[in-house]
Amino acid sequence: MRRYHVTTFGCQMNVHDSERIKGMLEGAGLGEAPDRDAADVLVFNTCTIREKADDRLVQHLHDARGRKERDPDLQVVVAGCWAESQREAIFREFPWVDAAVGPGRIGSLADAMRAEGDERGAFGSFDDFAADLPRRRERDFQAWLQLSMGCNSVCSYCIVPSVRGRERSRHPREVLAEARQLAAEGVTEIMLLGQNVNSYGRDLSPDERCTFAEMLRAVDAIDGISRIRFMSPHPKDMRGDVIAAMAESDAVCNQLHLPLQSGSTRVLKRMRRTYDQGRYLDLVARLRDAMPDIALTTDVIVGFPGESDADFEDTLDVYEQVGFDHAFTFIYSPRRGTEAAAFEDQVADEVKHERLERLVDVVQRHAAARNAALVGTTQEVLSEGPSRTDPGVFRGKTRGNKTALFTPAAPAGSVVSMVVEESTSQTLRGRILSPVVA
Ligand code: SAH
Ligand code: SF4
Ligand code: F3S
Numbered sequence: 001m002r003r004y005h006v007t008t009f010g011c012q013m014n015v016h017d018s019e020r021i022k023g024m025l026e027g028a029g030l031g032e033a034p035d036r037d038a039a040d041v042l043v044f045n046t047c048t049i050r051e052k053a054d055d056r057l058v059q060h061l062h063d064a065r066g067r068k069e070r071d072p073d074l075q076v077v078v079a080g081c082w083a084e085s086q087r088e089a090i091f092r093e094f095p096w097v098d099a100a101v102g103p104g105r106i107g108s109l110a111d112a113m114r115a116e117g118d119e120r121g122a123f124g125s126f127d128d129f130a131a132d133l134p135r136r137r138e139r140d141f142q143a144w145l146q147l148s149m150g151c152n153s154v155c156s157y158c159i160v161p162s163v164r165g166r167e168r169s170r171h172p173r174e175v176l177a178e179a180r181q182l183a184a185e186g187v188t189e190i191m192l193l194g195q196n197v198n199s200y201g202r203d204l205s206p207d208e209r210c211t212f213a214e215m216l217r218a219v220d221a222i223d224g225i226s227r228i229r230f231m232s233p234h235p236k237d238m239r240g241d242v243i244a245a246m247a248e249s250d251a252v253c254n255q256l257h258l259p260l261q262s263g264s265t266r267v268l269k270r271m272r273r274t275y276d277q278g279r280y281l282d283l284v285a286r287l288r289d290a291m292p293d294i295a296l297t298t299d300v301i302v303g304f305p306g307e308s309d310a311d312f313e314d315t316l317d318v319y320e321q322v323g324f325d326h327a328f329t330f331i332y333s334p335r336r337g338t339e340a341a342a343f344e345d346q347v348a349d350e351v352k353h354e355r356l357e358r359l360v361d362v363v364q365r366h367a368a369a370r371n372a373a374l375v376g377t378t379q380e381v382l383s384e385g386p387s388r389t390d391p392g393v394f395r396g397k398t399r400g401n402k403t404a405l406f407t408p409a410a411p412a413g414s415v416v417s418m419v420v421e422e423s424t425s426q427t428l429r430g431r432i433l434s435p436v437v438a
Contacts (some may be wrong), residue, residue, distance in 0.1 A: 010047025024136035046082035263318030303352030385412035
């Protein structure tokens with residue numbers, strides 16, 4: 001039997017797409033190899049969000065070429081956002097690539113692998129939902145559930161709309177049928193996915209319309225689903241109905257990833273984020289009113305074109321005011337074809353790095369303080385089994401999405417109560433009181 005290995009880069013969308021890729025390859029009769037070296041088919045499911053992602057991938061492709069020179073039967077397959085962005089050049093510049101599919105064409109992967117010439121590439125056409133393909137889930141008790149594909153926003157720094165297409169919402173009947181099926185299979189935690197998950201449903205026809213808030217409530221009502229999370233919401237679409245649905249649905253976790261990008265109104269405007277500093281802070285206040293213990297995480301970009309010292313101070317200031325639980329911090333990376341890449345006031349690299357360092361210090365300080373404040377509390381933890389580094393210690397996630405390390409053992413998938421005894425900026429450590437659900 002030929003064996004495949006999938007390497008996944010990028011965001012949750014790609015992680016989820018990789019489950020579909022694995023499901024398809026297994027449907028085509030392939031087995032999974034334990035690592036790249038043992039595989040006959042190397043699949044790279046790629047990301048192109050920042051230049052670094054591109055560089056890393058090109059390195060992997062060169063390594064694959066080296067292997068293929070020794071083993072001509074090796075197949076090299078490239079899927080995902082980078083493949084889509086290179087659709088014109090990929091077979092010319094990387095002639096050892098055997099097949100390539102964009103994120104809208106995962107369903108064509110097996111055909112592309114059997115094809116010759118141009119047929120080896122399948123791009124564009126974002127009509128098919130990868131969600132309808134077979135899948136291979138990594139964990140029995142957790143699942144991704146795709147609500148929509150693509151993005152209708154026009155953030156001036158972002159390449160995603162050009163590689164994932166316009167936003168298309170999945171029919172609510174299909175989404176809920178999948179959610180019920182997952183619950184029947186024993187899934188207890190669902191992560192709802194979309195590039196802009198809370199604008200879900202706006203493109204559906206009036207007779208089938210379902211808002212994101214209604215979808216949250218409908219998934220909450222499914223027996224067996226005890227944890228619901230979602231990614232990524234856009235602040236502009238975080239309206240009162242969504243906040244109320246979060247607060248009133250028992251299964252929706254007390255956690256939200258709410259990308260800030262910048263704290264400067266001037267920069268936000270040039271980013272085309274469509275909210276300003278005041279609206280973001282007001283939104284946080286309303287979320288905390290409705291859910292006082294909500295854990296907030298965010299994304300921040302430093303060094304966006306034209307970002308002055310004063311703009312960056314605004315970002316630090318908003319960060320201090322909100323006191324996020326954690327953040328992903330990025331140095332602005334110009335992306336081909338995006339509006340901001342053509343702005344003339346690009347920020348010098350050393351300024352970008354200096355700002356990132358300052359921001360990371362603030363992020364770490366707040367992360368440590370937010371976690372320290374949980375010492376002494378009892379948290380519900382969903383066990384993910386033994387920790388990778390120390391099999392005597394178990395790991396899991398709290399409802400607030402914090403990594404929890406605990407003893408004694410509790411099998412993966414079980415829910416336990418943990419008293420938090422120690423914390424760092426990354427983890428909570430504690431002791432299990434009693435299993436809540438075996
Ligand atoms: N759709 C999601 C995620 C988009 S990509 C959302 O809107 O939240 C994830 C993060 O990458 C973004 O939130 C942004 O902070 C960052 N990012 C996107 N484009 C970038 C670029 N050109 N340079 C640096 N960071 C970028
Ligand atoms: Fe990119 Fe903005 Fe869409 Fe997010 S909302 S994927 S940052 S264009
Ligand atoms: Fe990357 Fe595509 Fe996700 S560019 S961040 S894998 S949508």
